[in-house]
Amino acid sequence: MIGIVVVSHSRALAEAAVGLAAEMVAEDKRPVIAIAAGLDATTFGTDAMAVSEALGAADSPDGVLVLLDLGSAVLSAEMALEFVDPELAARVRLTSAPLVEGLVAAVVTASTDASLDAVAAEAERGLVGKQDHLGVAAAYAAPVVEADRTVELVVGNEHGLHARPAARLVGLVNGFDAVVTLTDLDNGKGPVDAGSLSMVATLNAQQGHRLRVGASGPQAAEALAAVEELAKQNFGDGPGSAEPAPAGSPAVGSAPGGSGLDVAIGPAVLAGAQIDLGAYVAGDNEHGRLDAALATAGEQLDELRDNHGDIFAAHLALLRDGKVLDDVRTSIAAGASAPAAWRQVYDQLAAAFEGLDDAYQRERAQDVRSVRDRVLRLLVGVTEEAPTDGILVVPELDAATAATLDATRIVGIAVRAAGTTGHGVIVARSRGIPLITGIGDVDVPPGAVVSFDARTGSFEVAPDEERVRATITEREGERARAIADADQPATTRDGRTIDVLVNVGVVQDAVDARGADGSGLVRTEVLFGDRRTAPTVDEQVDAFRAIARALGGKPITIRTWDIGGDKPLPFLPQDREANPFLGERGLRVFRRRPELLRDQLEAIRRTAAETPVHVIFPMVTTADEVAWALQELGPRDGLEVGIMVEVPAAALRVGSLATELDFVSIGTNDLTQYTTAADRTNAAVAPLADGLDPAVLQLIDHVVRNAGVRVAVCGDLASDPQAAVLLAALGVSELSAVGPQVPLVKARLRQADLRRVDTAAVLAARDAAQVRGLL
Amino acid sequence: MGVDSFVSWLRDVAGSLHDNAAYLTELDSAIGDADHGANMDRGFQAVVGLLDETSFDSADELLKKAGMTLVSKVGGASGPLYGTFFLRFGTALAGVDLTPETIGKGLHAGVEGVLARGKAELGDKTMYDAWAPALDAYDAAVAGGSELGTALTAAAEAAAKGRDATIPLVARKGRASYLGERSAGHQDPGATSTTLILESAARTLP
Numbered sequence: 001m002i003g004i005v006v007v008s009h010s011r012a013l014a015e016a017a018v019g020l021a022a023e024m025v026a027e028d029k030r031p032v033i034a035i036a037a038g039l040d041a042t043t044f045g046t047d048a049m050a051v052s053e054a055l056g057a058a059d060s061p062d063g064v065l066v067l068l069d070l071g072s073a074v075l076s077a078e079m080a081l082e083f084v085d086p087e088l089a090a091r092v093r094l095t096s097a098p099l100v101e102g103l104v105a106a107v108v109t110a111s112t113d114a115s116l117d118a119v120a121a122e123a124e125r126g127l128v129g130k131q132d133h134l135g136v137a138a139a140y141a142a143p144v145v146e147a148d149r150t151v152e153l154v155v156g157n158e159h160g161l162h163a164r165p166a167a168r169l170v171g172l173v174n175g176f177d178a179v180v181t182l183t184d185l186d187n188g189k190g191p192v193d194a195g196s197l198s199m200v201a202t203l204n205a206q207q208g209h210r211l212r213v214g215a216s217g218p219q220a221a222e223a224l225a226a227v228e229e230l231a232k233q234n235f236g237d238g239p240g241s242a243e244p245a246p247a248g249s250p251a252v253g254s255a256p257g258g259s260g261l262d263v264a265i266g267p268a269v270l271a272g273a274q275i276d277l278g279a280y281v282a283g284d285n286e287h288g289r290l291d292a293a294l295a296t297a298g299e300q301l302d303e304l305r306d307n308h309g310d311i312f313a314a315h316l317a318l319l320r321d322g323k324v325l326d327d328v329r330t331s332i333a334a335g336a337s338a339p340a341a342w343r344q345v346y347d348q349l350a351a352a353f354e355g356l357d358d359a360y361q362r363e364r365a366q367d368v369r370s371v372r373d374r375v376l377r378l379l380v381g382v383t384e385e386a387p388t389d390g391i392l393v394v395p396e397l398d399a400a401t402a403a404t405l406d407a408t409r410i411v412g413i414a415v416r417a418a419g420t421t422g423h424g425v426i427v428a429r430s431r432g433i434p435l436i437t438g439i440g441d442v443d444v445p446p447g448a449v450v451s452f453d454a455r456t457g458s459f460e461v462a463p464d465e466e467r468v469r470a471t472i473t474e475r476e477g478e479r480a481r482a483i484a485d486a487d488q489p490a491t492t493r494d495g496r497t498i499d500v501l502v503n504v505g506v507v508q509d510a511v512d513a514r515g516a517d518g519s520g521l522v523r524t525e526v527l528f529g530d531r532r533t534a535p536t537v538d539e540q541v542d543a544f545r546a547i548a549r550a551l552g553g554k555p556i557t558i559r560t561w562d563i564g565g566d567k568p569l570p571f572l573p574q575d576r577e578a579n580p581f582l583g584e585r586g587l588r589v590f591r592r593r594p595e596l597l598r599d600q601l602e603a604i605r606r607t608a609a610e611t612p613v614h615v616i617f618p619m620v621t622t623a624d625e626v627a628w629a630l631q632e633l634g635p636r637d638g639l640e641v642g643i644m645v646e647v648p649a650a651a652l653r654v655g656s657l658a659t660e661l662d663f664v665s666i667g668t669n670d671l672t673q674y675t676t677a678a679d680r681t682n683a684a685v686a687p688l689a690d691g692l693d694p695a696v697l698q699l700i701d702h703v704v705r706n707a708g709v710r711v712a713v714c715g716d717l718a719s720d721p722q723a724a725v726l727l728a729a730l731g732v733s734e735l736s737a738v739g740p741q742v743p744l745v746k747a748r749l750r751q752a753d754l755r756r757v758d759t760a761a762v763l764a765a766r767d768a769a770q771v772r773g774l775l
Numbered sequence: 776m777g778v779d780s781f782v783s784w785l786r787d788v789a790g791s792l793h794d795n796a797a798y799l800t801e802l803d804s805a806i807g808d809a810d811h812g813a814n815m816d817r818g819f820q821a822v823v824g825l826l827d828e829t830s831f832d833s834a835d836e837l838l839k840k841a842g843m844t845l846v847s848k849v850g851g852a853s854g855p856l857y858g859t860f861f862l863r864f865g866t867a868l869a870g871v872d873l874t875p876e877t878i879g880k881g882l883h884a885g886v887e888g889v890l891a892r893g894k895a896e897l898g899d900k901t902m903y904d905a906w907a908p909a910l911d912a913y914d915a916a917v918a919g920g921s922e923l924g925t926a927l928t929a930a931a932e933a934a935a936k937g938r939d940a941t942i943p944l945v946a947r948k949g950r951a952s953y954l955g956e957r958s959a960g961h962q963d964p965g966a967t968s969t970t971l972i973l974e975s976a977a978r979t980l981p
Contacts, residue, residue, distance in 0.1 A: 039817075044808075045810075045814065045854065047846065048854070049843070049847045071852050072850070072855060075893065076854065076855050079855045
């Protein structure tokens, strides 16, 4: 059992508080409670020496919890930790819990032989009961229950515990007769009720975060075992799956798919306007109306879930979230109409999601709005305006719309908001529906003929229809031919052969690739991203070998661990940084702790003894870093060595960096964001981060002219067939694209005459739009 | 100079704080819990008791023991803060010749301890608002070739200015911070006792 120390200015106060808490527990079950309070029985003050003596008196192998009042109590307790044996100090926890309420909770919890963590957590929640009673909403209110047992687990999902895995967790937990709580040990949030989706999702648990799961009640053990099992399966996202599913994976829904093209034309179908509550007349049974609407919405979502999968399970969980419903009912009881109360609470919830750090999580706000509008429509009696024929123009694309629209009639979707990771966007892509995002506030009259071409990023109202239809026919033919010719080399009309390779994150990418001349980028941090512990050298060799085999022994380019920024690895925890994209990323991470890198280089050298392998180091800035990396690599033995050029400084002085190298590979995504100082996951500035910005192209041109070695490109730009031609014309000799684009890139290159690309005009262009016009 | 100078200093500080106890408590009653004068007086009277009972061979032993006494006897936040100051000051003087430079290093070590303990920043209306300009003035004087006395006088004068500058500040640490805007317009008691300690040093240490 843990020991407890009470530090107070007043001995009388401390003794009375201890008396009050002791009443709660039979004498033989009480923890040891030592007091360090007052300079004597009547003089207020705290004494660090007295605190250190009390720590000794209350010491237990299970730890010591210290409750304090204010001011010097805190300073004296901290000072006491410097006076006592460091081993004892390591077992001591100073808590910010309120003295009286925290002490009562701590004594009760400690008497159950709970761990120091559990006792401290309960003490810190000491105010919740009082706040609840007096109507003060606690930021992360959780039921005041002692967790009978706890487990810790790590969030393995790429996007953290976002809506879908959270919904699975909530659904699982609510099936047990147990109260389950979650605490994120890395961001300090929680504990929250694991049975409430709004609470779980706003916990903002990111990949790699450690969660403490507490459970109590008759089925606590069963609930925890089930949660552990679910966590092992990445909360249902599957092992190492890049969540959300990448484009080209099997369709989420069973509805027929779209054309698979990137161009479309049709009359504009406008949707997504705010639902008008003006005509709604509140009655005396608003609760009943709400219940009826919820029941119908639940039936609709049940059916959608059965047909279209998990996204709607998340919607269902949002619909049935007890915490949120309580808020709505409270508001109705206070006199609000059902739709007004519903809208207000869901607007707040959406705003809470939008306030989260993570871009992917932020976009979950659209799921909230989708559920909000579904119920509002039922309440006010508006039937869902099923879009008819044409191009759907929406402020944002929610998954319900994307999954259920009839792709034989809706030939394309234009989304005003930027952002490419929304559920709706993913679903639409996976269904092969032509899609463009980020068209902004363009004025579109309902029914007007509109067209877009995602390849050029153009959206037109009243376009030249004949031209667009010709483009569509051309693209259809292009797509069919490309797939048929995938295995032919990409030799341009003027006789240059460009190697087109495939980017590999999981072995399956290499298996699925058609026509790839090898892999220009093996993302090792993705390949092993689902691991809790670092892979061994043998495991790495096995994976690299499998990739090389899937590509028929063609060369594979293995990038060393590229972590940091937005890519954490569970087995290499990093400190929080104020500005992670400018912090310890890529190679920089390993200057202080090279062990993992050394293992990986060993695996790469061993693979290279069997099959052609190149190695690249990411996020290099200086010649010193190159020299260090080469020294870590040791003898090359035929291994080709390169660096990623992502940092503008590296691009500008590539000549001096590449003297000892065989090639460089330009990571256009990072090079673009660093050159334009714009985060492409931030919708407000994403349009600035355009890979075709002439400034980025000038840097690429500079690299090609000054590297003195082979230049490859492995960013998004290489997956864009038009941009691929430009890159080749600038002198890039190797392009590494995402799997499904490899045949299209090769096909486009075969048709190109690089001599006819006016690179001078492109480099002198005013902006990315002008570059697109020139291509 | 030797250990005797430090004994004189601590005795003089005790006298000064005793004489000013009512004043310090009055300052503290405006924005705190009205105990700073009584607390400091109690703590330093205990230090005098220590000096009466024990003789010390070295300044570092003396200052460390005085620091531990303050930790146990002051009672308020100034106990751990001044206790830490004297402990670190003493530790820094162990085994070194006492010169203006080494004493400067010792003062810096002490104040760094105060900062680590109290987590205050400049302008939080705390004793650090007196310590910080005092250290700057001391360093500047020593760098300019001044003797210890001149440097300590400069430090005390700078501390007094820093103390006066706490008057308009809004407290962000300690009990006074509960008062928020209402703490403005009152001189900080901690900055005041720090100034007294430095004024005493200028009188007795050289």
